[in-house]
Amino acid sequence: MKNTLRVLLLAAGPGLLAPAGAVLAQMPAPRPVLASPSANGPLALSLSQAIDYAVKNKPTLLATRLGEQTAKAKVGEIRSAGLPQVNVAANLANNFKLQQSLVSFPVQQTVLTSSDVNAATSGERQVLTTQSLALPPQPFAFGLQHVGNASASVSQLLFDGSYLIGLKAAKVYEALATKQTQQAEIEVVEQVSKAYYSTLVARARLSLLARNVQRLDTVLYQTNAVFKAGFAEKIDVDRLRVQLNNLKVEQQKAQRLTELSVALLKFQMGIPQQQYVQLTDSLGAAVVDAGALRLRLGGANQATGGGVTGLGAVPTAPVPVGTTPDQSRQDQQTALAGARPGQAAATFNYNNRIEFSALESQQALAGLDLANRRAGAYPRLLATAAYGFLGSSNRFGELFAFRGPDSRSSGGFPDQNWFGFGNVGLSLQVPVFDGFRRRYQVQQARLAQQTVERGFETLRQSIDLQDAQSRASLVNALDVLDNQKANLDLAADVARVSRIKFQEGVGSNLEVVSAETDLREAQTNYYAAIYDVLVAKVDRDKATGELYSQVKK
Structure with a gap:
């Protein structure tokens, strides 16, 4: 989960001459539906x-x-x-050589002496004595050659800070x-x-x-x-x-x-x-009106507009309300110098x-x-549950007989070969010490944050x-256009x-x-x-x- 989150966080490059006073384009408001290209x-x-x-x-x-x-x-x-994580598993195994384990257990031997026999013959009650035999551990093989199991498990994340x-x-x-x-x-x-x-x-x-x-x-x-x-x-x-x-x-x-x-x-x-x-x-x-554009730029030239076309007089743009001639000249010089006027800068x-x-x-x-790196120190809690069946047999064909608890052999003995099992539980994972790995990860994340800032x-x-x-x-382009328009007329x-x-x-x-x-x-x-x-x-x-x-x- 933490590695996945890290990847996510790091994933983050037709008139040729228009009326006087108009100079440049704006995007039209309506956009009709465009047909697909066709040859x-x-x-x-x-x-x-x-x-x-x-x-x-x-x-x-x-x-x-x-x-x-x-x-x-x-x-x-x-x-x-x-979300709940559900898994279904099935396994088959052929234990062609069963693993053996040494088992050590005490063996008791009953000691019968001649005096015990004579006493018993005479009708007396005699308690026999026992003694332990010192036998070495003996090898035993547990299980059968063919083993199969099928199970379903469910886990649900209850708490994870990451x-x-x-x-x-x-x-x-x-x-x-x-x-x-x-x-x-x-x-x-x-x-x-x-x-x-x-x-x-x-x-x-x-x-x-x-x-x-x-x-x-x-x-x-x-x-x-x-x-x-x-x-x-x-x-x-x-x-x-x-x-x-x-x-x-x-x-x-x-x-x-x-x-x-x-x-x-x-x-x-x-x-x-x-x-x-x-x-x-x-x-x-x-094209749009050049005078209005100059005013919006904060450097309007009240004497010249900037017509694209036509021989009519250049229109004069009205002075904005509350703008003094000195302020207008100052804004014009500011605009020509490449900076934003005070009012425009305040609203940018x-x-x-x-x-x-x-x-x-x-x-x-x-x-x-x-925060994710720091949350790596929090415990992680999951709820788990599993249920399945385990079977075994000495012959592979009999493994799929699926004999239950009511099965009996020809001699009348129980002959069950598949057994069910199930469990529910909680899994708590508490990180204790990781060799300061998380500490250095937090340091790297903090430096990355500062770099972005x-x-x-x-x-x-x-x-x-x-x-x-x-x-x-x-x-400058407006001024050049004004000059080129005058040159063209001349x-x-x-x-x-x-x-x-x-x-x-x-x-x-x-x-x-x-x-x-x-x-x-x-x-x-x-x-x-x-x-x-x-x-x-x-x-x-x-x-x-x-x-x-x-x-x-």
Whole structure:
């Protein structure tokens, strides 16, 4: 029982441009039922459906859940020790050479003398004398050649300190296995979310490149017509053709990158690569208000919001009630520095992180392990009972005759060969001295408990660091997105003006090519900034322990 408990205790790793003011994704609340993968048709996937499928079907998670079921089975094994233990046994033995034992017993001899005879002849009563003979011990064989027995025994544990502690540890151990499964689910949610966002961004950028190719092809066609009319030079056409060829190569690269993103998403979900999937969420549907997010981070920028898309004015977020301008600036600097503002720090709950909760369960198991070692000094009491039959015979065939107490031989003598037996009792086991083994076991358990307790401070510091890093990364990503959005607007305007000037004959073709190059670079940087914000939001939700709760909604 104690060894089993020790094992248990130790067992414990589609709009491309959204409205202004929106920047990053949240988990949708409803999660429709997702059909099983089928090679006959595409598998439609929203982000919530992709997460739901991965949580239910990813092989690594299925293996983790098998470990959880193993933990529950181990708990059942511990509990079974307190139930009645029933055993049935049957044995047959051929004593081809019976064991002999030396038996020593006194032998008395009656002494009859001639005087005793004469006295008896004369009618007198005579008492005869006896004397002991000094015989050595004589060998005797007990039993017959063939022996059989059948019995049933029952034992019931009445008291065992280790068992009582094991019952408490069983519940904690089962809870720990559940938390470890939840931790693995959070990892899968993070991986699937990032892969899904990567696919959305890659798909959006691919669509934008297709429009760029179409627009540049139109400019090339118009320039070529102007060249044929004698109002443009051949070098203008060649520059645009080189630009178009480079853009088509970039489009092909983006196409392969999109395919690779989809393959990664399938891998993170546990879907076969040959299964065709169709993403139903759009990049525009994956965003929320940036101003509200900045306020929640404690570092809202009241002047700029952070729009993903559109040319409208940046919305201004209202100042929270009770927040002074100085306090708002202080919170912003605190957020940019990577720390939590005072109000956010006061409400931060480490138990939101599944790692912290799992460490608490490990601490509880370590304490129960220490109590279990100390309980090894307690006595152990069991109730026992047994009943069976024993038979013997000189011939094997007669052993199964099963002759009872009423059996008689041909001469009328008792001929019973099977006899019943039974007993009930109590078994008390009191440990007295084990060579200080238990003392050193208690010392090891106490040190293991202290080691777990030291891990709390390390984990708190790690969580604080992750919280600060995720906060700073998200704020920085929002700022970069604001800047890249402004750059994209400027580059688009410059490209538009350059094309108009070239068409009107007041601009050069080189200016158009340069403006188109800058526009594509601004578009690439813009979508990279969107992806960075989406990933930073996922990391932020994971750092605060909200990622799992959002998926559960």
